[in-house]
Amino acid sequence: MKVTLESSDGQVFTVDKEVAELSVIIKEMLVIEQANQDHPIPLLNVGAVELAKVIEYCEHHRNDPTIDDDEDYDSRKKPIEMDDWDKQFTIVNKEMMFELILAANSMQVKPLLHLGCRYAADIVKRMSPTEIRDLFQIDDDFTPEEQDKIEWEKQWTKL
């Protein structure tokens, strides 16, 4: 059985239902839209490029056991298995991976979401707060008092 997905920029993708159902959102929508399966499912927050990558990921992991419980994704209790394909999959530029994270979050493709978060964590590792701010374009909004507290923390953490 095929399912049609439509990206935010109007591109339509046809995939197997079991592949699409790796997305919790799509799975839910398929239940709702049983009588209207001829219409593409709109994914308003996912562009075509990202959707293609998500579908590529889901195609590869279509036979993986389904894990619905967030607790099971606790990264340190049960580290996510990352095979060679996944490693190859993550060899993309940072912007693309970040977009993929957002897409996976929007579509609720949990394995991909965690894979992306792991990737993001690897990027953040060993970065200083300033570098992180620069990477994510974040403002430093701490008050002077909070800055003092942060300085104190730096002392005892002795990093």
Add this chain to the structure above:
Amino acid sequence: MFRYVKKGALDLLAMILPSSLLESIRQDFLSTQATNKQHNSYHECVATPVRLLLELLLVIFERVNHPTSLTEETILSQHSDDNEVSDSRRQPNIPNPSKPTLDFPYEILMLVFQYLPASDLFSVIAVNRLWRQIALLETKQIDLSECFPMDCLGLEDGVYSDFDFVCNLFSMFPLISILVIKDCYMRDRDLRVVTAGILAGKMAFTKATGPAVGSEAYRDAQRAIAKRRQQRHQCGASRDGQLTEDCNISSTRLESTSTSETSMSVRPVTKLMRGTIQEELREFSRSVGTCVLVRQARNTLRKKILERLEHNLEQKEIQQYFWMLENGFDPETFYSSTAASVSSSSGDMKRYPLVPITHYRFQDCCFAKDWGAVMDVNKLPMIGLAAAISGQGLVVDLEGSYGAPSKSIKTMLGFCFGPQCVISLDLNFRHTHMELQHVARMLSENPILDKIDIVDSPAYHGLVRLPALRGLGEILERMQEACQDLDEGGLETSLQQAKLLLLDLEKAIKDEESDQKRREADPGPNPDESSDLTEPSRFMTPLQPPLNNPNRPIKSLSQQLEFPEATSVSDRIRTAKYSEDIGLGGSLPTPDPEVEDHYYYGYDDDDEEEQDRPEGDNTDLRTDSLQTEGASISFNCRSGPLTTTTPPSSLSSSPTPLPPSVSLQQSLPVVLIPEQHPVAIALRMAKTILQLKADPNVYNHDGRSVVLCASYMGFQPMEALLIEHGGYLKELIRIRETM
């Protein structure tokens, strides 16, 4: 048409959704449409009412399941005292035109942080307020592998110990339940893995899940115990006699006896505590569980721990509640382990929550230059259970705290005196610390001392006899100096002086015990006996202070003790009362020395070789000058301060052969060297210390282990000397392990 339908649909939703959520949906939906206006024609072409509703449902679904903006605002408003800053945080960041803005929502940041070790989490919390809040509020597990401060362990004032570190950590991340430490960063400090893990669990338990004393959950557990006991009585399941050491894990029936309960009513606190552990806690623990986290520990350490738990008969009754989790706590691992059979053995298959306990040892946190750091697994289960029965007790085991800075001890004691806690002051094995008197003074000055449970610490009875310990600290220092100076005569003199002092102590203890027995035999009125002993709260609450017992002459006791002249009468009485409160007459059985010897072989893989050593001729090692049995001492506990008339020469008695485990002939090669060569002197002093340690009349006796500990302390300089000049590294390590 499209917009009309869309607006109408939103209006319909307004009937069932909160206005704030609806407005958020509306804005999202409209903005999405606006940003994608280049595709509007496409959407309009295919739009149908069903499709429109699907789009709306999609937006609603995402909004309801991922309330990013709401969550951010809530958190910021909750934790911000500065409205301006909070408001400014809500404003979108000004993007750098040269780089795209990556505005991850709350839940994604939360996930990303999960994968960060602690060192990077400390960077994350300094990024901005939102990141900080997410990291602090959502982090439940933290990886310390790359930053655990192994090398700054309370060496001097102002240097943070790992205790400080962990405390700060938990202050910052209140939801942490597991610390991750990999042994590749641990070097030879396996114990800290255990300690940090347990501490982590305990802190989480205390703050999050544990049934605090007096809490409803705690009372529920007690009621359940009472109910089960009542049922057992009704069914005739109870029987007279001593408790059966039932090691069958699948057994669900605990034999507690009314006779033992009755006898506990007149026991001092220590015995009651022990009795409580044996008879009540096994059931209580089934409702709370106990957990020890051993993560990434070395195989040898793990092996030792498991062996200890499996083969120590004394601990079999409680090993059910301990298990080792090599990869952090995992419910599946737990339920497939021994502990699962415990929790499910009651028949109702109810899964009880785990309550990790803390067993915090000074040796782990303050002894930076520790000597092999032999883990006191023997005490761990017992103390852990004591912690469990206290509900939230922080267990402080001062054993091995030798060398700990007074500041660290103060910190620890100050920390543990807040809640009801269990303190182990067991000096019985081999360690003590230079702050012994200081600790004793702090204990005696603690205003809530009667809330502290003392667990199985025979040496504690010596510790609390402050007058008897007066001067011991100086002797210990002299002993250590003698060892450092390789002064054989000085060491011998100090040992003799310490023995005299401790003989007084032993005599005082015996006298007190006999006095206690007399009081127990006295059938006079005792308010404790009138209470209902089957009530579980009886075992969970502090005893009636012995001061209220008219049979306890506090004033008389206070007059026996020696105080500085400036000490007020009230302080004297208070000290005496304190001594009574902790149970002067109690003396619990000590662990099997054979088991200890086996245990102290250390962690090396050549343990088997060590244990399989043939019992060589060790009759050359005598303890001529170290015997205390048969000493004639004139001592009257009621007549005045603790004094002795025993001459040093009367301390000697017939020599006693040493156990094979400390045979120097076996462990040290015979080398011909000049008699006054430092190595030769060190060897002789090492022998002296080993003889002292191996003396069965000294070993495991109250208070006198202090002398052994001092000797052990003094062994360090000799060890360094012998290693440097004598090439006895391996042998000395063996010696050390046998100590």
